[in-house]
Amino acid sequence: MAQGAPPTYQDAINNPEKSFNPGSGAVVGQPGYPPNSDPATVVVYPSAGYAESPQPTQQVYNTGYVNPNYATEPTTVVDTMPIVAMSETPQGAQPDHGAEGFTTVGSFSDLSVRRIFIRKVFITLGLQLLFTFGIVCVFTLIDSVKEFVQYNPGLYYAAYAVFLVMYFVLVCSVTAARKHPYNLIMLILLTIALTYMVGTISSFYDIYAVLMGLAITVGVCLTVILFSMQTKFDFTKCGGLIFILLMVLVLYGFLTIFTWHYYWYVQVVYGALGALVFTLFLAFDVQLVMGGRKYELSPEEYIFGSLVLYIDIIYIFLFILAIFGGSSRS
Structure with missing residues (x-):
């Protein structure tokens, strides 16, 4: 060769x-x-x-040297190792919300979980408000019921005691607030007790004042809820300011005990201040429920979310009712 x-x-x-x-x-x-x-x-x-x-x-x-008899282009074999993206939370795993109901932003970033949570809260809240305002209309429009609740104050104080017990259990005990169905039973008892109290208070007011208060409450609450959902302002950062306003309201309330009989405008100012404070509370609590802010409720806290929104709206109604004043026994 x-x-x-x-x-x-x-x-x-x-x-x-x-x-x-x-x-x-x-x-x-x-x-x-x-x-x-x-x-x-x-x-x-x-x-x-x-x-x-x-x-x-x-x-x-x-x-x-390349053999001219082999004209086919060579195929390059590339050996690559898969790149694994590391993340803090594995895909599909639920984040740990801890023992408390309040968490920082991002505690339930899964949109489907958030939607289910919001749906539960607002369905429960809607049923509570329908029951409460329906009983208020009954206590105000039916004279026999109005006379019964007005001349039996013991039932009012009993309902007040039930309300306080159920409220502190649901707010202070995370286990009780999450344990089904006991949390739902306690929420129902609280709703019945507070409804009786609100109905009794409304029976001392003129029927037109009650209906006007209901209409204004519905308008204010819908506006605040929609605004809180859309605005970029984070009300959950304003907890300290709202707490200070609440303390001012409490101190002013003690003042009205001794002065509202002599100065009618004291009660009006008290009602306006109380409506303002609990409107801010409503915006604060709506953003806690909706999530995506500095603080938010964990998905297990739908009973607590319904409770705080319900109490905010009821107090707004009572303070708006106080603005009209003119309470009269019939």
Whole structure:
């Protein structure tokens, strides 16, 4: 075989580890090989028994020799390792909300979980308000019921005691607020007790004042709820300010005990201040329920969410009713 000539097919089968450089006559693996360092693709010849034209399978450095009989472009085999994106919370896992009902933003970022939570809260709240305002209308419009509740104050104080017990249990005990169905039973008892109290208070007011108070309450609450959902302002950061306003309201309330009999406008100012404070509370609590703010309620706290929104709306109604004043026994 002439020097520099390509090997025969039989030589390639018998000596697969050797190949020849037509430019220098050097054999692969001998000293002086390779003649240059330019990268290129060469063919790795098949092992014995392969009868068809071999297909190149890998990329290697230039040996200075490419068999002209194999014109097919080589296929480069790339060995890659999968890149795994690391995250703090595995996909599909629920975040830990801890023992408390209040969490920081992002505690339930799953939109489906948030929608279910919001739906539960507002359905429960709607049923509470329908029951309460329906009983208020009964206590105000039916004279026999009005006289009964007005001349039996013991039932009012009993309802007040039930309300306080249920309220503090649901607010102070996370276990009680999450344990179904006991949390629902306690919420129903609280709603009945507060409804009786509100109905009794409304019975001492003129029917037109009560209806006007209901209409204004509905308008104010719907406006505040829609505004709180859409605004970028975060009311959950204003807890300290709202608490200070609440303390001012409490102190002013003690003042009205001794002065409202002499100055009618004291009661009006008290009602306006109370309506303002609990309107801010309503905006604060709506954003806690909706989530996406600095603080939000965890998904397990739908009973607590319904409770705080319900109490906010009831107090707004009572303070608006106090603005009209003119309470009269009938």
